[in-house]
Amino acid sequence: MPASPPASDKYTQSQPLWARIALALRGRVLAGEWKAGEAIPAESALSEFYGVALGTMRGAIQSLVEDGLLERIHGRGTFVRGGLTGATMLRFFRFGSAEGDVPASRIKSVKAVKAPALAARELLLAADEQAICIERQRCWGGKVQLLETLWVPHDPFKALLDLDKKDFSPLMYPMYAERLGITVNRAVDELSFDRLSAAQARTLDLPVGHPALRVERVAFDLAGRRIEFRVTVGNADHFRYRAEIR
Amino acid sequence: MPASPPASDKYTQSQPLWARIALALRGRVLAGEWKAGEAIPAESALSEFYGVALGTMRGAIQSLVEDGLLERIHGRGTFVRGGLTGATMLRFFRFGSAEGDVPASRIKSVKAVKAPALAARELLLAADEQAICIERQRCWGGKVQLLETLWVPHDPFKALLDLDKKDFSPLMYPMYAERLGITVNRAVDELSFDRLSAAQARTLDLPVGHPALRVERVAFDLAGRRIEFRVTVGNADHFRYRAEIR
DNA sequence: AAGTGGTCTAGACCACCGA
C-alpha cells in the first residue's frame, strides 16, 4: 500500500502543495515502491490519487526531475533514474587515443579499518567508527594511470569484505547497485594539485614529486546519505576539465 | 515600438508557443528595449500583449530565466540580468586569508595585433583578422598571483586602445558593460596543467618550471557571440575547484 | 488505437514587496 493519503486544504500550508506531494513521491521512491529504471504511474493517475490538478502533479514531478531523482520521456512515462556509472573520473583526464579502450580496474586490497580522520569527516562517521578501505589502480593503454583509495561505511557495505578481489566490477557504482541495492545518485568532486609520493611515483612509472591531480570525491545515494569517500590521484599532465559559469 | 505582433494559431507550429514568445522576448532584450538591471513588464501585461494565457507567458519567461537572461524576484518583478562580475577567476584558486583583500589589477600592455591562431579559433575570427591583446597581472596579498592575456575582437572594442592603462577597471566585464555596452553573460573555462616559463616564473616569483594551472576562457555576450578569449596562469599549489556531478 | 507526457486556456486566490 502506498504512502500518505491526499493533501488537505487548498492553501494555508507552509509548503506549496506541489512540494509536499514531491516529498511524498520521493518517499515512495526511496522506500523502493518503484525501483531504478522502472516507471512510476502516469501523471493523470497520480493526480487523481493525490486529489490535485494535473498541473500541480506535474510541478511536483518536475521538481524531482530537476533534483535528478526522476526522468521523463515523452510518450513513454516517468522513470526512476538509474545511478551514476562510476566512469565519471575519466572526465578529468585526457589519455591519448584511449577512447576505445575499456578502462581496466585492479583491486589491490580490501580491508576493514577504523576510518581515518579525513574519511570519517567526509562520511560523517563518529571517530574510530568502522569502515572499509579499498585500494585499486585504474589502467588505460596498458599503463596504470590512476591510483584510488576508497572508504565506505562498514554498515551497509560489509558484504564487500567477503568478495574475492577478482569478482569486483571495474565500475564500483553499478556493483553497489547490483550487489547491495545502493544507488549512487550524485557526487561532489574537490580538485586540487599535489605531487607524487615515492610509492605513487613507482606505481605510475613517473618521477618522484611529479605533478599530480588529486580528486577527493564524496558520493551520495538516492536519500542523500554520504556513502563513499574516494581519493584519486593521476598525472597532472593529463588533466583537462571544462567548466561553464554564469 | 516593441517587436512581433501576437502569435497566430493555437497549435500546428513547429515550435511550442512559449518558445516562440521566448524568442521574441529575447530579441527585445537584445535590442536594448529593457536594459540590464531593469524590470520587464508584468507577466499579466505581457500575456495580454501577446494574446496568450498567463501560464504560457510564464513558461516563456521561465525558459529565459533558466537561460540566465532574466531573473524573477517574487513581489518585485522580472529583471534583465546584469553580466558576470569578472571576479570569477578567483573560484579556481585559494589564497591564504586574502578574502578581504581587493584583487588588484595591473595592465601591462594594450595592443592592436593580428589574432594568433589559438585566439582566432576561439573567437571565430578569420585568419589575420585584427584583434586587441591585453596583458595584465592580478595581485592579492601584495604579490602577483595571476598572469592574464586577453584577446578581444577589434570591431566593437577599439575604444580600449585610446584608454589610458590607469583608467582600466580592475574587473574587465563591468568595464565592458559601462564603456562599451557589452554584457558578458556566460563563459566557458577549459582547465589544464602547465609549467611556468622563465618569464612567467620571474613575474610570479617562483622557480622556472614550477607547476601552473592554465585556464582558457571564452566569454559570451547576451546574444551568444564570442567576445573575449583569455588565458590565465597561476600557481598550481593554490588550485582548488569543486565540481558536482549527476 | 491506446497510453504517455507536453502544451495551452481562462480563470481564481496566495504570498511577497514597496510606497
Added chain:
DNA sequence: CGGTGGTCTAGACCACTTA
C-alpha cells in the same frame, strides 16, 4: 494598499511511443 510573481484548478487538445 496596489502591483508583482507564485500556486492551483479543471478542463481541452497535441505529439510521441508502443503494440
